[in-house]
Amino acid sequence: MQDSSKPTRRTMLGALGVLGVAAMAGGLAAPRRAAAQPLGLQETGEEALRRVFGGRPMRDGAGAIKFEIPAIAENGALVQTSVTVESPMTPASYVKHVWIVADKNRIPVVFRATLTPEAGRAFVGATIRLGETGDVRAIAEQSDGTLLAVTREVKVTVGGCGG
Amino acid sequence: MADVGKIRIRLPSSIKAGDIVQARTLVIHPMERVERDAQGKLVQRNYSYIHTVTVTYLGKTIVTFETTQAVSENPFFSFSFRATDPGQLKIQFLDTTGGRYEGVVDIKFS
Numbered sequence: 001m002q003d004s005s006k007p008t009r010r011t012m013l014g015a016l017g018v019l020g021v022a023a024m025a026g027g028l029a030a031p032r033r034a035a036a037q038p039l040g041l042q043e044t045g046e047e048a049l050r051r052v053f054g055g056r057p058m059r060d061g062a063g064a065i066k067f068e069i070p071a072i073a074e075n076g077a078l079v080q081t082s083v084t085v086e087s088p089m090t091p092a093s094y095v096k097h098v099w100i101v102a103d104k105n106r107i108p109v110v111f112r113a114t115l116t117p118e119a120g121r122a123f124v125g126a127t128i129r130l131g132e133t134g135d136v137r138a139i140a141e142q143s144d145g146t147l148l149a150v151t152r153e154v155k156v157t158v159g160g161c162g163g
Numbered sequence: 164m165a166d167v168g169k170i171r172i173r174l175p176s177s178i179k180a181g182d183i184v185q186a187r188t189l190v191i192h193p194m195e196r197v198e199r200d201a202q203g204k205l206v207q208r209n210y211s212y213i214h215t216v217t218v219t220y221l222g223k224t225i226v227t228f229e230t231t232q233a234v235s236e237n238p239f240f241s242f243s244f245r246a247t248d249p250g251q252l253k254i255q256f257l258d259t260t261g262g263r264y265e266g267v268v269d270i271k272f273s
Contacts, residue, residue, distance in 0.1 A: 040231025042197070042205070078235045102233060106197070110233040113242075119225050120183035120245030126228065127235040129196075160235070 039112060045103030045135070052099070052109065053147065058139065061085075061148030067138040069152050073130055077160030082125030083138045085148070089115075095122035097141040104134030129160040166191045170266030172254060177273045178246050187241045188218075190256050190264060194236045215257040218242055220270070221250040246270055 043051070066084040073079045087095045094117045100110040113124040122140070130136070133156045139149045169191040178184055192213055198206040216228040226242040244252070249271050256264040 039229055040233065080239075082241055105233050107231050107233045109231055111228050111230040114227040114229070116223070116225055118220065118223055118245060119243055121185075121243040123185060123241070123243040124226060124228070125187075125239070125241035126230070127237075127239045129233050129235050 039109045040107040041109075042106050043108065045101060045105075045108045048101055048108035049137075052101075053139075056147055058147040058149045061138075061140060061150045064148055065138055065140055065150045067150045067152060068125075069136055069154055071152070072155045072157065074157045075160060076130040076132070076156040076158055079128050079130050079154070079160075080125070081128055081136075081138075082123065083140070085122035085140045087122045087142065089117050089120055089122060091117045092143075094119075094143050095140050096143050097139075098122070098124050099137075099139040099141075100126075100128060101137045101139065102128070102130055102134065103137070105129070105131045130154060130156045131159045132156050167193065168256070168262060168264035170254065170256070170264060172252070172266050172268045174252075174268065174270075178270060180246065180248075180272050182246045183243055184246050184270075185241060185243045186252070187239055188254050188266065189237065189239050190216075190266075191237050192256070192258065192264075194232060194234055194238060196232060209259060211258055211260045211262075213238070213256050213258045215255075216240055217255045217257075218244070219253045219255075220244050221248060246272070 064086045069081045081100060083098050085095045095115055098113045101108050102110055110128045111126060115122060135151045136154050137149055137151045139147060141147050171189040173187045175184060194212045195210040200206055212232050213230055216230060218225045225244045228240060252268050252270050254266045
């Protein structure tokens with residue numbers, strides 16, 4: 001990738017950082033350095049949680065979050081997940097972000113979804129990769145800043161992350 | 164991979180005004196994994212993977228996904244939206260090589 005007209009990893013990250021700052025305007029009190037970094041870093045799950053959430057308290061979201069993920073993933077390269085959070089999804093109270101974090105992945109943060117009240121229901125899903133057996137977390141941030149989390153252990157037969 | 168950027172959008176067969184609709188979208192994309200050399204060191208290069216998925220309906224953003232390489236190859240994304248009026252549902256994918264792929268579907272009521 002020597003072509004200078006193409007965005008390099010660095011410029012891409014910069015852009016993402018700006019986006020992140022805009023998205024987080026009233027919310028995350030993340031350290032500045034973290035804001036300039038991409039979501040997907042090679043780090044441990046613990047580091048990722050500390051970097052993204054900065055030690056903010058997380059409540060058990062078992063009652064509110066429906067996290068669908070197989071208990072046994074035969075192929076770690078393709079794991080179906082979806083997250084539904086109970087929420088009225090009105091401008092006064094809605095789910096702002098949904099994260100999926102796979103603790104044992106070399107890149108633990110899988111995605112961050114940003115929702116708006118127009119979604120009608122706090123439902124997001126994606127096919128993800130899991131490197132090895134471990135905990136996968138679904139974390140929801142409500143518009144008032146409350147963090148809810150649920151954790152599922154997923155057994156992975158064949159890992160799918162390679163990296 | 165001539166098909167990179169091909170998008171499919173799946174909606175329920177019948178949508179009524181005011182419904183909360185669950186939709187699923189597929190994009191053909193390699194979502195390259197991080198490579199390591201024989202010593203286990205990272206190979207530094209610009210990996211091609213999708214970093215942003217934006218869903219807009221009637222010009223308004225519904226959901227944005229910021230994704231990493233931990234999302235699978237040829238990924239599916241699902242989301243929901245409140246079908247208030249007939250109009251366009253647009254899904255845009257951006258990848259790290261500057262690729263920009265767009266899928267559009269017209270929402271009609273039946």
